[in-house]
Amino acid sequence: MPIIRVEWLAGRSIDQRRALVRRITDALEDVAGSRRESIKVILHDVPPENYGSAGDLLSEREPPKTGPSDLSTADALHGERSGVDTSMVPRALVPELGGTSRVFDLEQPRTAEMPIHPAHKQAGYSYLLHRHHEEEYRPDEAGPRAGAAGVIICGEHTGTHIDALCHQSDALTLYGGVPVGEVQSSRGFSKLSVDEIPPILASGTLLDIAALEGVEALEPGRVVTEEDLAACCEAQGVSVEPGSVALVHTGNTIHWADPERYLAGPGMSADASRWLAEKGVLAVGADNMAWDVPGLVDPDLGCLLPGHLILLARRGIHIVENLKTDELAAAGAYRFTFICTPLKLVGATGSPVRPLAIVPG
Numbered sequence: 001m002p003i004i005r006v007e008w009l010a011g012r013s014i015d016q017r018r019a020l021v022r023r024i025t026d027a028l029e030d031v032a033g034s035r036r037e038s039i040k041v042i043l044h045d046v047p048p049e050n051y052g053s054a055g056d057l058l059s060e061r062e063p064p065k066t067g068p069s070d071l072s073t074a075d076a077l078h079g080e081r082s083g084v085d086t087s088m089v090p091r092a093l094v095p096e097l098g099g100t101s102r103v104f105d106l107e108q109p110r111t112a113e114m115p116i117h118p119a120h121k122q123a124g125y126s127y128l129l130h131r132h133h134e135e136e137y138r139p140d141e142a143g144p145r146a147g148a149a150g151v152i153i154c155g156e157h158t159g160t161h162i163d164a165l166c167h168q169s170d171a172l173t174l175y176g177g178v179p180v181g182e183v184q185s186s187r188g189f190s191k192l193s194v195d196e197i198p199p200i201l202a203s204g205t206l207l208d209i210a211a212l213e214g215v216e217a218l219e220p221g222r223v224v225t226e227e228d229l230a231a232c233c234e235a236q237g238v239s240v241e242p243g244s245v246a247l248v249h250t251g252n253t254i255h256w257a258d259p260e261r262y263l264a265g266p267g268m269s270a271d272a273s274r275w276l277a278e279k280g281v282l283a284v285g286a287d288n289m290a291w292d293v294p295g296l297v298d299p300d301l302g303c304l305l306p307g308h309l310i311l312l313a314r315r316g317i318h319i320v321e322n323l324k325t326d327e328l329a330a331a332g333a334y335r336f337t338f339i340c341t342p343l344k345l346v347g348a349t350g351s352p353v354r355p356l357a358i359v360p361g
Contacts, residue, residue, distance in 0.1 A: 123155025188347020217251025
C-alpha cells in the first residue's frame with residue numbers, strides 16, 4: 001500500500017489539495033501499477049513559523065499589512081501620487097509558483113480585422129512594415145545581416161487593454177474628486193493616466209458564467225447580474241477576496257473572429273459591478289468588448305456603461321477588456337496568479353496589455 005507524504009506551506013485552497021492528490025494518485029497508478037484504492041496521500045501543512053528559506057523563517061519576513069476594509073483599491077495602486085498610506089490596504093495573498101506552473105495567455109491576437117468598439121473605430125489598428133530586409137541588404141559592405149522594422153498604429157482601447165481611471169468621469173469629475181478641466185489637455189492627462197498604474201501582480205478568480213448556465217457562450221445582450229456572480233462563486237467553491245482581480249468568462253471569446261457577433265455580446269449589470277466593488281477588488285475583466293452590456297441604459301444611473309461609471313470614476317477600480325478566457329475556463333482554473341503590466345504611455349487613458357494567469361501545477 002503506497003503512502004505518499006507531502007509537506008508544503010499552509011494556506012493552499014481545497015482545489016489545489018484535490019488536484020495534487022489526484023495527480024499523485026494518477027502517477028503512481030501509471031508508473032508503479034498500484035491499485036488506485038490502495039494509494040494513500042497525506043498532506044502536511046507547514047506553518048510559516050516552521051519554514052525557513054535563505055536563512056530566515058518565513059514568518060519573520062515583512063508580513064503584508066491589513067487594515068480598514070473601506071480604503072479604496074485605487075489608493076493602493078496610486079498611493080504614491082495620491083498621498084494615501086497604502087500599507088493599510090488589504091491585499092489578497094499570491095500563491096507560491098512551482099516549476100510545473102501552467103501559464104495561460106489572456107490576450108487576443110491583434111489584427112486589422114479584430115472587433116473594435118464603435119467609439120474607438122476611427123483609431124483602429126494597423127501594422128505597417130516600413131523597412132524591408134532587402135532595403136538594407138548589402139552583403140559586400142555589411143555582411144549577411146539585414147533588418148526589418150514596422151510602425152504600429154492603434155487606439156488605446158483596441159484589442160486586449162486596460163482602462164485608466166481618467167478614461168471615465170462622473171459629471172466631469174474623475175475618481176477622487178479631480179475636476180476634468182484641471183488635469184486634461186490635448187496631450188492627455190496629468191493625473192490618473194495609464195502610466196500611473198503599476199504592474200499588477202495579484203491573486204485572481206475566474207467566474208465562469210457560461211459553465212454556470214451550461215452553455216458554450218451567453219447569448220448577445222445577456223445581462224450578468226450580482227446573483228449570477230454569487231451563484232458562480234458557490235458553484236465553483238471560490239470567493240472574491242479583497243485586493244484580488246476578478247475575471248468573468250461569458251464564452252464571448254469564441255466570437256473574436258466574428259466582429260459583429262462579438263460586439264453584440266453579453267455584459268455586466270450595474271449591480272454586478274457594485275457587488276465586485278464591495279468585495280474590494282483591484283481590477284476586473286471579462287471576455288467582451290466593454291465589460292458592460294452594449295447599448296443598454298441603466299435605469300437608475302440613467303447612462304450607458306454603468307460599470308465604467310461605478311468602477312472607474314466612483315470606486316477607482318480598473319477594467320481589463322477583450323480578455324481571452326476560453327482556455328482558462330476549459331481547464332477549470334478558477335484560482336490563479338494574475339499578472340498585467342500596462343505600458344507607460346504618459347497621459348493616456350488606456351493601454352494595450354498581455355495579461356497572464358499562472359496556475360500552480
